[in-house]
Amino acid sequence: MIRIAIDCMGGDHGLPVTVPAAVQVAAKFPDTCFLLVGLPDQVAAALKQARPANPAQFEIVAASEVVTMDDPVDMALRKKKDSSMRVAVTCVKEDRADACVSAGNTGAWMAISRYVLKTMDGIDRPAIAAAIPNQRGGTTTVLDLGANVDCSAEHLLEFAIMGAALSQSVEHIENPTIGLLNIGQEAIKGNDVVKEAAELLRASNLNFYGNVEGDDIFKGTTNVVVCDGFVGNVVLKSVEGLSKMIGSMIRDEFMRNPFTMAAGLFARPVLNRFRNRVDSRNHNGAALLGLRGVVIKSHGSADIYAYTVALERAREAVASKLLEKTSSSVLQISQLIRSKNTESSA
């Protein structure tokens, strides 16, 4: 059985989204069971209402507190020791669950996960990775998306290792290509950290493509794109902002007058197909990588469908042995670097 702990209280919607989503995924995957963490009476009521096909796939785990979207990280970590977030991660720590999922406050979720689970051997900084749809019909795995604002070249190498392992296990790409986000493709471009990271990546056994630029994320030039968390977060938010603007402009234009509304009726099936292709819900579920456990972050505003996607990503990460792949990559690359250093000093 694959066991997933859910912070049922987290996110903009909480129980009305998290519990029905779990019930749907449980019906689809009989090999998966869920630890539903939260205020026990409320979770029980939500579970009853969602009518699980097989109640044996669910266990309610009590937590007496809830981390809100506005709680400062420090408050979430130090004052709310019995929060549904904390209890969900602890289920992974104590091997009651193989993965945990929350749609709550990203900063708090990262801080609590890191505090409870600790980082893997050989990983200094955990990172946040998400799959962004690209023009090839696939996705580009981009990290870090905001966990680390000041990164060294070694950190970028760690992100590459973790991103490759995620792409291998969850996206089933055999030997994923890695791009280093930069402001030009030439090796002389960029700041010192990026230049040094490129050297480390070239010396590693990863499938390093070279520098890529912002538009390569959408061209799908490489399977994985690595950047520091400041850049990654700004890119992610910019792209979300542009998508929203374009969506609302298309709606505006079709709602302008009776003629445009009639045109909209004709075009609706086509526009719906287009919307499905760019629907970010299909790629919900960022991975918090580098921790001693599978931790997934759902978008805060996720609806039931989007939340099922995040739960399935958590399931897939466990089934495809994300953690084992990451640690064996870290080990291989650190041995490789050590042996090169020994050669060069010999």
Add this chain to the structure above:
Amino acid sequence: MIRIAIDCMGGDHGLPVTVPAAVQVAAKFPDTCFLLVGLPDQVAAALKQARPANPAQFEIVAASEVVTMDDPVDMALRKKKDSSMRVAVTCVKEDRADACVSAGNTGAWMAISRYVLKTMDGIDRPAIAAAIPNQRGGTTTVLDLGANVDCSAEHLLEFAIMGAALSQSVEHIENPTIGLLNIGQEAIKGNDVVKEAAELLRASNLNFYGNVEGDDIFKGTTNVVVCDGFVGNVVLKSVEGLSKMIGSMIRDEFMRNPFTMAAGLFARPVLNRFRNRVDSRNHNGAALLGLRGVVIKSHGSADIYAYTVALERAREAVASKLLEKTSSSVLQISQLIRSKNTESSA
């Protein structure tokens, strides 16, 4: 008269775009004349073909070399001393022109402009600024878009001063609001440079709004958004990449089969209006700010229409006294900071 020097050879298309665009803008603005810089025979032929209404608005200025899109910056700067780029900037330096425009290689254009014109008093680093359309129907001025990969807090303050002056003069915004691009709105977010820049901005007499996130560029939360050139360039390219992907997906869906093509016919007027609203050609013409002269960079792939927009921006920057506004802001803010320092040390 407003006098604009054009590097007629620059860009993906060169003469067939630059010269007809100049002829169109000259017809619209009888107070404007153009120095057409390039290989003189070729420029003369292109001008003749474009049939200017008033040939007195044009002067051909000879240059014997051309900087290509792939020329390394160093080669463009040191080996091609009689390039059309270099001669166009020199027209500004020698006060034969009030502004210069090129669609060529950005790195070379910045390096040559900086070398020939030098930076303004009080400005350490020139920056590249562009207007990005936002949801309010206006534009957000974003800088730096790639001239500076490692910035200090003082550089970000300089960018804010220059961005505000550009927004005032070219966009006619009286007291533009300034946002500092960050990964959260709270003052505690971000790296040390950004935190320090926020303090400098708060201490200045600029209309500082506070931190903004990537999506605020498109929400139009502030008139100006300031960031370092690495982040700005990556955001710009990402946004271009996403726009292209969305455009090609919409086309794909409407071209799928005869039914969707018929729907596309009905929807075409609406989709065209939408396309006009997001058409990046309407905002062509990035400004290279902080130099002792007005320097505009057109997109390399600009067509005639897009190039006329860039020429009109150059004209507007001269007419609305961009340079004078920038230097007087720099002076005011440096006096303000000096007087605060005197107070605090007294």
